[in-house]
Amino acid sequence: MKKKMRFNTKAIHGGQILDPAYGSVMTPIYQTSTYAQTSPGKHKGYEYSRTHNPTRTNLENSIASLENGKYGLAFSSGLAAIDALLKTLSPGDEVISTNDLYGGSYRLFKTIFQKYDIKFHFVNMEDIKNIEDKITKNTRLIWLETPTNPMMNIIDIKSLAKLSKKNKILLCVDNTFASPYLQRPLELGADIIIHSATKYIAGHSDVIIGAIVINNKRLHEKLAFIQNASGATPGPMDSFLTLRGIKTLHLRMQRHSENAKKIAYFLKRNPKIGKVYWPGFSDHTNHKIAKKQMKDFGGIVSFIPKQSNFKTAKKNDVINLEKSLKYGDRISGHFVQGHIDTTSRIKKIDLVGNSWFINFNLSKRYKKYIIQKGSITINGVSLTISKIFKDGFQVVIIPQTLKLTNLIYLKNKVLVNLEFDVIGKYINSFLK
Numbered sequence: 001m002k003k004k005m006r007f008n009t010k011a012i013h014g015g016q017i018l019d020p021a022y023g024s025v026m027t028p029i030y031q032t033s034t035y036a037q038t039s040p041g042k043h044k045g046y047e048y049s050r051t052h053n054p055t056r057t058n059l060e061n062s063i064a065s066l067e068n069g070k071y072g073l074a075f076s077s078g079l080a081a082i083d084a085l086l087k088t089l090s091p092g093d094e095v096i097s098t099n100d101l102y103g104g105s106y107r108l109f110k111t112i113f114q115k116y117d118i119k120f121h122f123v124n125m126e127d128i129k130n131i132e133d134k135i136t137k138n139t140r141l142i143w144l145e146t147p148t149n150p151m152m153n154i155i156d157i158k159s160l161a162k163l164s165k166k167n168k169i170l171l172c173v174d175n176t177f178a179s180p181y182l183q184r185p186l187e188l189g190a191d192i193i194i195h196s197a198t199k200y201i202a203g204h205s206d207v208i209i210g211a212i213v214i215n216n217k218r219l220h221e222k223l224a225f226i227q228n229a230s231g232a233t234p235g236p237m238d239s240f241l242t243l244r245g246i247k248t249l250h251l252r253m254q255r256h257s258e259n260a261k262k263i264a265y266f267l268k269r270n271p272k273i274g275k276v277y278w279p280g281f282s283d284h285t286n287h288k289i290a291k292k293q294m295k296d297f298g299g300i301v302s303f304i305p306k307q308s309n310f311k312t313a314k315k316n317d318v319i320n321l322e323k324s325l326k327y328g329d330r331i332s333g334h335f336v337q338g339h340i341d342t343t344s345r346i347k348k349i350d351l352v353g354n355s356w357f358i359n360f361n362l363s364k365r366y367k368k369y370i371i372q373k374g375s376i377t378i379n380g381v382s383l384t385i386s387k388i389f390k391d392g393f394q395v396v397i398i399p400q401t402l403k404l405t406n407l408i409y410l411k412n413k414v415l416v417n418l419e420f421d422v423i424g425k426y427i428n429s430f431l432k
């Protein structure tokens with residue numbers, strides 16, 4: 001039965017153990033820390049909810065089933081999943097990673113694990129030779145994201161799987177931005193999949209959760225040990241919400257991809273836009289690989305407006321913003337989830353009326369750039385650098401409906417990185 005399920009059916013039923021108590025069709029929320037034992041050590045497979053919980057088990061099975069993997073493990077966040085995986089390494093081990101990497105992963109690698117003598121190399125993985133050059137006898141892990149965020153680079157998973165196997169190195173793919181609907185790295189030869197299930201998998205901005213999927217039994221045992229020993233596990237309510245979100249994953253991903261395609265072509269035709277980054281364009285560097293390894297091209301588009309040069313900056317045309325302003329999900333209504341990734345930290349956030357005032361500290365790395373005051377308005381969302389401090393700057397955001405994931409200063413240009421979802425209202429107004 002399991003083998004015959006197609007993806008859409010798996011999203012609803014995959015890996016699910018029907019509730020043995022009453023046959024409830026939705027997985028119950030087993031909101032309990034511990035379980036009654038008929039005599040010491042005699043239980044029904046569940047002793048303590050850090051170690052196992054039936055709601056979590058169903059979630060772990062569901063994500064494993066979507067990725068066509070044998071074992072799934074759920075964590076209290078995507079970063080907790082990444083943290084657990086890195087704990088399988090030992091001092092002296094080396095990791096080769098992509099240079100266009102989620103900022104939180106980079107921060108974890110550089111500020112925490114590097115301290116324990118794990119060495120990280122960051123290379124452009126579009127060219128496999130760059131990876132080969134960094135392989136040493138200590139390399140244990142190749143770490144990639146594809147598509148990368150924000151540059152939408154596509155990395156060839158199959159070729160990297162061949163290279164990693166040849167060198168007996170594990171290949172890990174952070175599959176957050178594709179989701180298993182669009183791309184299944186284990187089928188392409190990867191060893192490990194990581195998810196920030198907070199994003200597309202859960203899909204409703206109401207949970208922070210992470211996952212690992214693997215086929216290797218020993219690695220599963222090792223990771224399950226770390227999951228329990230370090231204890232960053234999700235609660236039953238979060239596991240339930242994620243399971244519920246998964247039931248529409250296929251529909252959401254299809255619509256995300258359709259919407260992003262419309263916007264990508266719209267932007268490409270727009271005379272005010274310079275470069276658009278979207279792997280669906282036939283002139284995208286790795287379009288052919290994207291076509292081969294993904295079912296569709298996903299829900300993220302990045303672009304550089306023309307005149308996004310500091311010198312030519314005009315009001316309502318450009319924001320002179322230094323580093324990634326990354327809004328994990330939403331700038332809309334009264335809710336901002338914001339962080340400026342590895343290098344620049346949010347110092348203070350104030351909400352006054354409908355406007356957000358966010359003060360950023362700028363790290364040393366970016367101090368060489370000039371920050372200027374300026375504004376950009378995109379479809380009714382205005383972002384302004386309103387104040388410059390000695391060590392940072394203040395941004396004022398007046399949000400409406402736009403989801404904006406990144407604004408990045410890039411080689412004297414500003415990169416705007418938008419995330420599209422099924423909010424038709426926004427898409428329609430943008431296309432007018």
Ligand SMILES: Cc1ncc(COP(=O)(O)O)c(C=O)c1O
Pocket residue numbers: 077078079080102104105145174176177195196197198208209210328
């Ligand atoms: C690609 C990627 N991986 C991992 C993470 C970390 O996940 P979480 O925020 O659930 O800890 C994120 C979060 O934005 C992400 O974008």
